[in-house]
Amino acid sequence: MRRPFPLDAEQERFVADILSYMTLEEKLGQLAVLVDAPSGPDEEYAEAVASGRIGGIVDIPDRDTARAFQRRAVEETRLGIPLIFATSGRVRTAGAPKPSGWSRAASWDIETVEALGHEAAGDALSSGSRWLLGPKVAIDRKVVADEAAICAAEPVLLAELSAAYVRGVGSYSHSGEPNVLAGLQCRHAGGDSASETDPAVLEPLFAAIREDCLASLQPQPPALARFAGIALGRCRNILEATGGPLEWTVDAAETAIAQGRLNEGEVEDAARGVLSVKCALGLFRDPYAGLTGENGADGNESAVGGFRQAEDNLARRAMVLLRNRGAILPLSQDLQRILVVGGPGGIADGCREGLETFGISTRSVPGLALRGEGETYHDMGEHDPFAIALSCDAARRSDVVLMALDESMFSHSDGRLPRPTEPVLSLIKALGSIGRPIVAIVASEHPVDLGVAAEAFSSIVFVWRSALDCPIALAELLSGEFSPSGRLPVAIASEIEAASFPFGHGLGYSETVFSNFTLDYCDSAVTAEIRVHNPGEFALVETVQLYAGAAVSKDIRLAAFERVNLDPGEAQTVRFELGMKELGLLGADGRYRVESGLHRIAIGKSAQRVLSREVDIDESYARSIMLGRPVRGRVRATGTMDRA
Template sequence: MSPAASAFTRRKFLLGASSLTLLALAERAACASSLSKSAEQHIEALIAKMTLQEKAGQLSIFSDMTRLASKTQINPEAGPPVDDNLAKRVREGRLIGVFNGFGAAGGRAIQRIAVEESRLKIPLIFGADVLHGLYTVFPIPLGEAASFDPQLAERTARAAAIESTANGVHWTFAPMVDIGRDQRWGRVAEGSGEDPYLGSALAAARVRGFQGKSLTDEDSLLACPKHFVAYGAAMGGMDYNTVELSEQTLHEVYLPPFKAAFDAGALSTMSSFNDINGVPMSANRELMTGLLREQWKFRGMVVSDYTADMELVKHGVAKDDREATRLAILAGVDISMQSDLYNLYLPDLVRSGDLPMAVVDESVRRVLRTKYLLGLFDNPYRSLNPEVEKQNTMTPQLRATARESARASIVLLKNEDNLLPLPKAGKKIALIGPFANDTLNLAGPWAPWARPDHDVSVEQGMRAALADKSLLTVTLGSMIEKPIEGGIDAAVAAARAADVVVLAIGEGQDMSGEAQSRTQIIVPPPQQRLVEAVAKVGKPLVVLLRNGRALALEGAVRNAQAIVATWFLGTETGSAIADVLFGDFSPSGRLPVSFPQDSGQQPYFYNRRTTGRPQGDEGPAFKARYREVSNEALYAFGHGLTYSRFEYGLPKLSTESLAWDATLTITARIANIGEREAEEVAQLYIRDRAASMTRPIRELKGFKKVRLPPGASTEVQFTLTRRELAFYNSQMQFVAEPGEFDVWISPSATTGVSKRFVLKAG
């Protein structure tokens, strides 16, 4: 047994109140994945009848080029041209289903061939990459994470499920639950940021939202938490790169959101492209079988990422495609995506004795069980009703939810002299920048089916809010990554004629997402030059950042009087920005990622471990820091301003000596001492002061949103048990160690006053 595998068996889970809750969630998920005896018998009968080729077919999925799909290429070309022979493949039972095609009528036609013309009448499953909406697009997941509102995330996932299932989808390859601690990595945009506690809460919420009350419901969308596992730890923030990771960090940081998603009922997951410590995930039996299935008792199915099984050859662990096929299915990859390797090689591998039939049968069993749980055997035409498609696409209700989510995702980073909110009358506003009237970069990465002609630009949103439309002028100034001839001169002239300048700048949507790693996470140079020129005019500057990651802000952008992180907010971008910009809503978002002072600080995250020479008050010499900048963030994890001011009282503890099996209650009074009603996000952090292994300088263990009118106050309350204080020690035992802990209730990861308590030995 390897050290990693033996670590799983040695691991100790604490059976406190929190652990019992986790066990209850796991039991609930297991009940949701159970089938009737007759269904299990039908599955076994089908497996007994299936040829090897039909079994391989149930383990193969391909891109759907026969129905409405994206006009942009979202994956590299690979695998067979399924559009030319799809009907033949369906009749022969040579695929589980197809993905990234839409349309109820087209899906119904394909499904009819499967259930009426194929030998075994096994229904197809239709998948899609619906990460943050189909046609109605919600904020990118990183942006929505800034809401610190799992209930909202659940509602947007539910809304996305309603629209997607109406358009003929059963299965989404989402949520993306990878922790992103390096902002150079483009796929930070698709996740929930750098913190495992926040990431776990949002992972579970999105699974609940996608899947709804019952998997058999017409509007239930099977969730697929991805990418299993540690894809976000790619070295250098470079997509697809190798991962070197300790067992402790793997289990404390990267695995918890997956566990939370599975406990919430997710019945599929996707293997990641990366290797971990030299073992590619699509060949990693210890994690996909030893941990996922044997330890966690996961009963769902694992699909490879796009051609990830085939890439085992280029990883250098398989000599050819046949060997890659054998390694992948033995590791626990049930379904091959797009490569067609399983169809090509599984039958021969079994006939030659190089692969046990039982391994193939078990993967087929998982697939058929999932189709049964989705109700496809009883109702193969579920989610394939053209009338429902018309009723549930781009509805006013969907757009209202998109606008609400977009508002909640906006983070006010800076607001000197209360420049914001802007008045709706009496001031001339110059809206300058490449995103002023843009509708092509609102959706963000992984929203290829967005409808720009239905989306609201910043200009449209601002004009709709102003009674006198002439108060707003619009000038581009530059393109996203290229200058415009005369653009800066025009922008400077517009700024001189205005009372306040609003700069719509940042990243284009093709600068974030898959395969969009950046070495310099800065505003593109042409836009930076534009801002520098406009700033010299001397008018108040409001910066509206469009971003799919934390950015290292420089010069006039960094020094602007007001800075607002608006991410990629989706369909209702302009409306939501105007709602906040003009003060109809007070901003309430908080950063799910740390904004660094410089790109060279990456990877940078708030919950880093302490060193023996931490940066402190003794001076900069011989400390853990760079020559150019301090070790502090420009804007810390959890930071965000409102249009009011909140005051935190000192935290109070129910006891300063926590018994081994007891619960600690921490309270603090929060008062709105400003002049407007606003929403505050109170955050609970801890620090283990002395442990057998170095521990993070702070760890998020809870958060609560409170809305208060001016002059009002409320008491927020959190609880801790020893499970929240536990960690993986050097023997990979999950233990809490007696000793002293600091605790904060604060508005960010770097603020607040701590109180100390002691965990007593049991």
């Protein structure tokens, strides 16, 4: 499949020719690409399309409506420039699972996230949209992002997964032509000192994606000033300066130009980006491509099946085992009395249903008194003490307790992680006093702070809310059909040490051994190698994480990672090449600089469980790394290795 950007010479000439014929009014019309579709028949809206005041429509309801508007644009405007149809990114396929930004990042799995992008593109195309306004991604260290498709605390993790999603969108093609392009939207969540346009956040993200099938991006960093696609921020600013997305006027534009508030060259550049995307999609050749066939995706079994398979794969790879004292998980076949604690309609049902498919019988109690419609678990109910007493009695007659914790059992407040509500804490404290091993199964959209409740649990596993749709995957994890491979995409900092976990943390059912950590020169990069051995009885996936930073600083940042499949008894050597982006610091100008002196390189299983070395890089080698030129020399390794 040919990548859409950069356009070839013939396409560039085509776009330039169209621009040479366009009036200022027609150029402004092309910038109105994010106009919401009308909720019903709207002749005034249709006239705006026919007069060239709209360049693109968002969330068109079906292909019939899209064809009708496209016909008005192609047949009635002076130049016949086609519309581009976009979708806001929400899944339109009936029955498809709801995406989870944190679970996607917790997978650390590039192939799985790429498959999700592929399915999202198919969903967009089912309604005639060729432009997916996503992924929406967030660099988030305080867990406040809610609508983002991918959330992570480290820019490198966010960048690699976002790039995979964009590639997946662009891979959905017929006859070698990309049918759908992505529109990356990045924001900085959590109120940290870094702003939305902090180059340390954005540059790794856009550097990983800029060669892929990207139609638009927002915000646009200085390093991508000549981005070939749609600069949404620039389009919006120009239209706001001239009256609004649909209210703009040529008179207002000419006044803004005369007053120096608007540059006509900026208008042309923005219009060129829109036309380039339409050209890359082949819309000038066939304006109705993707608009044929039946309407919508409601009842589209193939589309639902694709989403289901992709989300099932994600559910398996995203489950994070945070603690497993006494190797309670996987559940032993010798356990005859398994108690599931949790109300109906949540992850407790998934536990019961999933385990039953494997022939594992369970008993269940709701834990707390059932709530009526509109009632929550935030305050102690009149019948909660009785329900807790019944739960404790059932726990005494059990071998192990599976504590199902849904989103409704956590309280949310600004500036901190969700925490268990008071009634839930009372239930956990009471169950903990019984002395039976308790497994916490957390099915939340966000990472949570279990606080003092964490001390009661022998095992803790984050299965995320997506597990509600995947009970078989949950049962496979609990029964040992596969070893958990998810890793935390953000650190969980709690006032209680037992509830705190570092970035990148996650356990499997076997404990890998890291050894033979070596560093050396290789042309214009430092190479790092480490041996990873699985001495256990379970096949597993180990996520080998490489961190880098200045030796004089305690702070290290994720620089690279690699997921490695290991059979029982197998060992592999993982190799990283550390160049300018891994060893350098990003300046305000968007450029990396490698400083001479001691650099700390750490490889391990999380930001805290690492083997650590220091390398001494002199000025000549620092320059060679930045210039990409080989140099002779050697690395001086110093320091100690922390347990990994």
